[in-house]
Amino acid sequence: MALQTLKDALDATQLPFAHFAWAKGAKELLGDHGVYAEDGANDLYGDDIHAEKAVEGTVDYYTRDGSGTPQTTIETALNNGKIAWYLNSIQFEEETGYVHYEWVFQV
Amino acid sequence: MATIKFDGIADYQKQLEKLGRAAPGICKYAVYDAAGMVADAIKENCPESDDKRTQGDLRRSIGLTGFKNDNGFIYTKVVFSGYDRKGTPLDLIARVLESGKSYKRKHAFIRPAVNKVKRAAEFAIEKALNEKINQYMK
Numbered sequence: 001m002a003l004q005t006l007k008d009a010l011d012a013t014q015l016p017f018a019h020f021a022w023a024k025g026a027k028e029l030l031g032d033h034g035v036y037a038e039d040g041a042n043d044l045y046g047d048d049i050h051a052e053k054a055v056e057g058t059v060d061y062y063t064r065d066g067s068g069t070p071q072t073t074i075e076t077a078l079n080n081g082k083i084a085w086y087l088n089s090i091q092f093e094e095e096t097g098y099v100h101y102e103w104v105f106q107v
Numbered sequence: 108m109a110t111i112k113f114d115g116i117a118d119y120q121k122q123l124e125k126l127g128r129a130a131p132g133i134c135k136y137a138v139y140d141a142a143g144m145v146a147d148a149i150k151e152n153c154p155e156s157d158d159k160r161t162q163g164d165l166r167r168s169i170g171l172t173g174f175k176n177d178n179g180f181i182y183t184k185v186v187f188s189g190y191d192r193k194g195t196p197l198d199l200i201a202r203v204l205e206s207g208k209s210y211k212r213k214h215a216f217i218r219p220a221v222n223k224v225k226r227a228a229e230f231a232i233e234k235a236l237n238e239k240i241n242q243y244m245k
Binding site for chain 2: 020021027033035037039040042056058060062088089091093095096098100102104
């Protein structure tokens, strides 16, 4: 299972991650938190079949830690899991004070 | 001694010069078609859930900017222009939908649409360029 590879890599960070969404109220208790979700594919076609399958999606992490440590931790974990990724955006949420990191992955 | 004679080099040079002068226009023609395909794909993927707030304004606001020529790199951008009925910029709404927020689940619709249509758009550019170049080199 391709997504299991991603889940294992994110579990290794020991940061709180949920698949698609957190249960109601959980995020508020946790503070810094992350979400990962798949939203497409990038398969390799050959001989009229999907010769290699790849899942694409995003990993989002919301943190008030301005040190950049969570970013490094997550990126190292993705590298260790041999997951293809790029940092898509870093945004600041004025309403909540969170820094929102967004990575696009393919696995 | 063998001699190779090549007639018509002057005509060929003229054709190449003509093609060189027309190149920016040809590139714009090719890019415009492909950018239209990308914009249509994004429009198609635009989430219905946005309709409650913007009543379809987001979908209707998708368009292309004018062409830019950055040192021979000719490009256009797909943009969301205008504001919703509460005065919020539509590109901001698109950004929130695409990336989500800590309290709002994301609904990525731009990147998947671009991924879906990327190869077809590249092929369309190639086809349009070949077609136009052949016209000039006849």
